Amino acid sequence: xxxxxxxxxxxALIALLGLGATFxxxxxxxxxxxxxxxxxLADQINQILPQTQCGQCGYPxxxxxxxxxxxxxxINKCPPGGQETIDALADLLDVESMTxxxxxxxxxxxxxxxxxxxxxxxxxxxxxxxPVDAILGAAKLMHTVIADECTGxxxxxxxxxxxxxxxxxxxxxxxxxxxxxxxxNLIASDRAAA
Amino acid sequence: xxATHSIHGGIHPTEAKALSAPGTVLDAGxxxxxxxxxxxxIGRQPDVIxxxxxxxxxxxxxxxxxxxxxxxxxxxxxxxxxxxxxxAVPHPSGLTNRCIELxxxxxxxxxxxxxxxxxxxxxxxxxxxxxxxxxxxxxGGAGFPTAVKLNSPATQPIRTLIINGTECEPYISAxxxxxxxxxxxxxxxxEILAHIVNAEEILFAVEDNKPIALAAMQEAVDASDSNCxxxxxxFPTKYPSGGExxxxxxxxxxxxxxxxLPAHLGIVCQNPGTAVAVREAxxxxxxxxxxxxxxxxxxxxxxxxxxxxxxxxxSHLLAVTAFDPKDNQRLIHGGPMMGFALESSDVPVxxxxxxxxxxxxxxxxxxxxxxACIRCGxxxxxxxxxxxxxxxxxxxxxxxxxxxxxxxxxxCIECGACSWVCPSHIPLVQYYRAAKGSIVDARAEKTxxxxxxxxxxxxxxxxxxxxxxxxxxxxxxxxAAQKKAEQGADDDPIAAAIARAKAKKQTAEDPQSTPxxxxxx
Numbered sequence: 001x002x003x004x005x006x007x008x009x010x011x012a013l014i015a016l017l018g019l020g021a022t023f024x025x026x027x028x029x030x031x032x033x034x035x036x037x038x039x040x041l042a043d044q045i046n047q048i049l050p051q052t053q054c055g056q057c058g059y060p061x062x063x064x065x066x067x068x069x070x071x072x073x074x075i076n077k078c079p080p081g082g083q084e085t086i087d088a089l090a091d092l093l094d095v096e097s098m099t100x101x102x103x104x105x106x107x108x109x110x111x112x113x114x115x116x117x118x119x120x121x122x123x124x125x126x127x128x129x130x131p132v133d134a135i136l137g138a139a140k141l142m143h144t145v146i147a148d149e150c151t152g153x154x155x156x157x158x159x160x161x162x163x164x165x166x167x168x169x170x171x172x173x174x175x176x177x178x179x180x181x182x183x184x185n186l187i188a189s190d191r192a193a194a
Numbered sequence: 195x196x197a198t199h200s201i202h203g204g205i206h207p208t209e210a211k212a213l214s215a216p217g218t219v220l221d222a223g224x225x226x227x228x229x230x231x232x233x234x235x236i237g238r239q240p241d242v243i244x245x246x247x248x249x250x251x252x253x254x255x256x257x258x259x260x261x262x263x264x265x266x267x268x269x270x271x272x273x274x275x276x277x278x279x280x281x282a283v284p285h286p287s288g289l290t291n292r293c294i295e296l297x298x299x300x301x302x303x304x305x306x307x308x309x310x311x312x313x314x315x316x317x318x319x320x321x322x323x324x325x326x327x328x329x330x331x332x333x334g335g336a337g338f339p340t341a342v343k344l345n346s347p348a349t350q351p352i353r354t355l356i357i358n359g360t361e362c363e364p365y366i367s368a369x370x371x372x373x374x375x376x377x378x379x380x381x382x383x384x385e386i387l388a389h390i391v392n393a394e395e396i397l398f399a400v401e402d403n404k405p406i407a408l409a410a411m412q413e414a415v416d417a418s419d420s421n422c423x424x425x426x427x428x429f430p431t432k433y434p435s436g437g438e439x440x441x442x443x444x445x446x447x448x449x450x451x452x453x454x455l456p457a458h459l460g461i462v463c464q465n466p467g468t469a470v471a472v473r474e475a476x477x478x479x480x481x482x483x484x485x486x487x488x489x490x491x492x493x494x495x496x497x498x499x500x501x502x503x504x505x506x507x508x509s510h511l512l513a514v515t516a517f518d519p520k521d522n523q524r525l526i527h528g529g530p531m532m533g534f535a536l537e538s539s540d541v542p543v544x545x546x547x548x549x550x551x552x553x554x555x556x557x558x559x560x561x562x563x564x565x566a567c568i569r570c571g572x573x574x575x576x577x578x579x580x581x582x583x584x585x586x587x588x589x590x591x592x593x594x595x596x597x598x599x600x601x602x603x604x605x606c607i608e609c610g611a612c613s614w615v616c617p618s619h620i621p622l623v624q625y626y627r628a629a630k631g632s633i634v635d636a637r638a639e640k641t642x643x644x645x646x647x648x649x650x651x652x653x654x655x656x657x658x659x660x661x662x663x664x665x666x667x668x669x670x671x672x673x674a675a676q677k678k679a680e681q682g683a684d685d686d687p688i689a690a691a692i693a694r695a696k697a698k699k700q701t702a703e704d705p706q707s708t709p710x711x712x713x714x715x
Contacts, residue, residue, distance in 0.1 A: 051643035053650045061650060132649040151646050174233075177287040178631030181590065182564065182621045 042070040048088045052080040053131035054153030056105045061131060074098075079105035080152070111152035111167040113145045119164035126156035126165065196425070199447040201440050203578045204432040205611045207364050207531065209403065213497055214490040216367035217374045217406060220500050222487075222514050224271055228296045228505030230256065231283040234544040235331035236338050237263030242294065248275045252304035253481055256294050265329045265339050269296060270483035270503035272303040284508075284527045284541045286534040293542070296505065309478040318390045321476055328475030329482045329545075334358065334369075334436075334465035335528065337546040340472065343464075344390050346457045352391040353460040355422075356445060357384050357469055359400045359407065360436030363529030366549040368486045369466050371499040373400065373407035376470060377414035381424075383469030386476050388422050391462055395423040397445055403431040433531065434609040438463045440578050452605050467548075487543055489515045491552035493522035502543050508550055509539040517552060523560060526551040530558055531610040565618040573612035573622065579605045583612040583622055590625040595633050603629060 004011045046066035057077035059065040069075055075089040076098045083100065090097035100107060115126075115135075122140040127133075134150045137143030157165050232239045240257035244250060250269045257267040277295035282288065310316050310324060326341035346352055357380065361369040373380060384396050398415065400408045412426045429435065429444050439450045441463065448459050456463055464472075467485060474480040483504055490497040495516035502511065508525070526533040527541075529549050543550075551558075573583035581602055589597040606626050613622045 046647070049643075050639070051646035051650065053646065061654075062647070063651075131653065132646050133653050134649070149645070149649060151642075174283070174285055174287060174289045174291045177285075177289055178635065179286070179624055179627035181628040182624050 039067060039070055042067045044092060045069050045089065048081075048085060048092065049078060050081040050085060050151075052151040052153045054080060054151070054155060056080070058104070069093075074101065076101045077104045079107055080110070082107035110170040111154075112147050112150045112170045113152065113154075113156055114147075114166045114168050115143055115145055116164040116166065117142050117144060119162055121162055123161060125159035125161065129155045129159045131155060196427070198427060198429040198444050201432075201435065201443050201578050202580045203576045203611060204434065204440075205576055205614055206431070207433055207614060209431075210365050210490075211367045211370070211403070213365065213492070214367045214488045215498050216370040216404070218498065219371055219375060219486060220496075220498050222500040222502040222506060222511055224298050224300060224302065224503060225506050225510040226298060227276070227507070228270055228273075228298060228503060229281055229507060229542040230267055230270075230294045230296060230505040231281070231542065231544055232257050232267060232292045232294070233283075234267070234337060234504070234546065235265050236336060237261075237265070237342075239292065240264050240266050242278055242292075244275050244278075244294070246275050246278055249273070250275060250296065252302055253307060253483065254305050255481075256296075259326065259329075262342060262345075263339060265326060265331050265341075266481075267294070268329055268481035268483050270505055271296070271298050272301055273298040282538060282541050284536060284544055284547060288537040307479040309480070310476055313386055313476050314389060318392075321386065321390050324479070325472055325475050328471070328480065330468065330471045330475055331482070331545050332465060333467035333471065333482075333485060333545060333548070335532070335546055335548060337544075340464070340468055343462060344387065346391065346462070350457045351460060352457065352462050353394050354446070354462075355384060355388045355391060355393040355396045356441065356461060356463045357396065357398045357466055358436060358438070358441055358463050359398060359404075359411070359466045360441055361404070362401060362431070362433045362436035363531050363549075364433070365490050365551055366488045366529050367490075368488045368499055368548050370404045370407050371488075372466050372470065372486055373404070374410050377407075377410040378418065379473055380411070380466045380469045381414045381418055382477075383466075383471075383473035384464075385418075385420055385422070386472055387462075387464055387469060388420075393422060393462070395425070396420070398424070398426040399441055399445060400426065400428055401431045401435060402428045434578055434607065434611065437578060437607045437609060439607065452602055482545060485543075485545065485547070487511070487547055488549040489552075490549065491522075491526075492554045492557045493518050493552045502547075504545060505542045507540060507542055508536070511543070511550060512539055512552070515552075521554045521556075522552055523555050524553065524558070526553070531614065532608065561619050561621070564620045567618055567620060570617060572615040572617065576611040576615045578609060578611060579607055581606060586629070587620065587622055587625055590629040593629075593632070595629075595636060598629050598633065603633070606630075 046063050049062040049066055051062050053061045055061065056079050057065045059068055065077065069089065075093065075095070076086050078085055079100060086100065087097050120142050122137060122142060124137065124139050126143060127135045127137055131153060132149055132151055134146045135143055135156065136146055152167065152170065154167060157167070232242065238260050240259050242257045244256050250256065250272065252269055252271045254269045255266050256269055259266045273296045275294060276297045279293065280290040281293040283291045283293065313321060322341045322344055325344070326339070330340040332338045332340060359369050359373050361367070388396050398411050400411060408426065408428050415424050415426055427445055434440055435444055438456060442456055442459065442461055443449055450456055450459060471482045475482070484501055485504065486499050487502045488499050489511055495518060497515060500511065500514070525536045525539055527536050527547060527550060528534065530551060533549065533551060567584065567587065569584060571584065577583055585601050586598060586603055589601065603626060608623050608627060610623050613620065616622060
């Protein structure tokens with residue numbers, strides 16, 4: 001008589017335990033062998049954030065804020081991204097969208113820093129403040145902004161001892177004009193009432 | 195004649211081309227002042243090289259092209275530069291852009307022009323440069339710099355040159371007129387273009403609603419010699435057969451791949467006006483400073499095709515054509531299908547102005563308010579690009595960029611056939627234009643933010659590296675100081691100095707101890 005027939009209960013138990021141990025070992029091996037570096041969710045969130053690196057959210061850059069969101073922080077602390085970013089984040093995280101937290105600032109048109117070069121004294125303070133190395137210059141020599149690389153974060157304004165930096169709108173002019181979506185449908189009877 | 199093909203969709207709006215009497219060209223004269231916008235083409239704005247107060251002659255360069263995607267601007271007549279400032283320009287936004295104001299002296303003195311009469315022997319780069327320096331940009335409506343279009347890479351040889359005389363948009367008859375009066379010049383211009391791109395054949399495309407132009411083109415082709423195989427092709431009138439991709443399908447049966455260019459099929463298309471401008475640029479060195487403009491609409495008492503100097507204010511043209519303001523509502527730049535309304539008549543004619551339409555309210559009523567989409571599907575039947583306008587409409591409203599791209603929004607040629615057939619009068623094209631704009635912006639922002647992220651991370655890494663290096667230096671110094679302190683707890687620096695001095699003195703007194711080694715020899 002085989003063991004299965006004499007001890008069906010024990011046999012089943014051993015079989016299940018055996019299966020459990022095997023799959024556990026496989027899973028354990030996979031979790032070490034195929035370990036993902038970093039936090040993939042934070043990376044996905046970081047893809048959505050505008051990369052202004054302005055710190056208005058209270059974190060020193062977009063990546064730290066992305067990590068904080070992945071850990072459960074609110075998604076409405078990014079003024080440069082505005083409502084569009086909040087909506088995209090809500091979509092990604094599958095949570096209810098919200099409006100921008102006014103405490104962190106308001107949504108503004110994208111800007112670019114401009115150094116009034118005749119006033120610049122060459123102190124390099126703005127160069128040190130720029131999070132994306134978009135200011136070019138050396139000590140006691142004039143500085144200038146690489147406009148294409150500037151994120152418009154405002155971080156260079158405060159350190160400037162002679163206040164020679166202006167923030168100007170990045171998208172003004174006819175080249176940046178875009179057609180607007182037509183205003184919502186209005187049926188003839190509504191129009192008479194309006 | 196070889197067989198033509200048919201395209202999907204299309205519409206047959208009222209043509210109203212007879213109103214502007216195609217076949218005769220009238221002169222619009224020289225106004226007191228010309229306003230010349232720097233940007234009259236797609237691409238970069240040229241750099242102004244004249245100053246206010248400077249006297250210029252006709253044909254003189256006022257602004258120099260800045261890079262390959264830019265064309266220079268020339269004075270259309272002689273006079274004095276009286277202002278360089280921001281003015282209203284013909285653009286759907288109604289915004290201003292940098293313009294040069296030229297007060298004409300009426301003498302119309304020109305600089306001496308020099309052409310290349312032996313163009314068949316001239317290198318193609320020299321010809322392309324002559325075309326670029328003459329400021330030629332596509333005159334069909336988009337204003338793409340012609341030289342760029344001709345400068346296709348060697349990996350994509352051009353076999354076929356198409357001269358697009360379709361002019362499918364209602365009302366406009368500028369190309370029709372040009373073909374009727376100047377067919378030999380168009381044919382010669384096409385020869386030059388074919389020589390530049392090294393094409394094997396030239397196809398002249400004319401819709402069958404222009405029999406006189408068709409006959410004139412055929413006659414001009416028969417009367418001239420060529421190295422290319424040439425054919426004048428006629429096909430049934432349908433809007434928008436003149437769309438570049440549509441025309442290629444009609445003539446060759448081939449479809450330009452989605453997102454591709456005609457050059458991928460070995461084809462390049464040019465407008466008849468552009469062909470004439472190219473001929474003048476090459477043979478005479480004459481810059482593009484005037485064009486034929488259809489001034490039409492029932493609110494004009496003298497509609498017609500006029501030869502207009504670029505920069506002529508539309509208000510001047512309204513005076514020339516005896517405009518009757520009492521029953522006019524709108525001023526349209528371009529045709530009724532693809533044109534846009536102008537906010538004021540104080541804007542100038544530019545290189546891409548093929549028509550100024552001044553309709554009465556009865557003639558072209560203001561569209562009634564849009565109603566809800568009833569999902570009738572007429573738009574999908576009319577779409578010449580075989581798109582699904584209704585789906586695009588819903589996605590544009592929902593701002594669903596992913597789906598819009600999946601449904602090939604960027605293959606939309608904005609011809610307006612869908613809006614024209616829409617029983618609910620939904621301004622569909624405006625939805626597509628807005629959606630395209632926001633997708634273009636979003637793509638640009640994405641590239642920007644990706645670059646910012648890389649730069650931020652690179653900087654972060656550098657700052658950390660520098661900090662670590664400084665920390666390591668500090669630690670090394672600290673360790674050295676500590677080691678020294680441990681070793682020499684007894685020998686204070688003064689004792690050490692005395693010991694060193696003693697040792698030195700001893701060395702001086704006792705030469706044997708020097709390691710010179712003379713004694714051993």
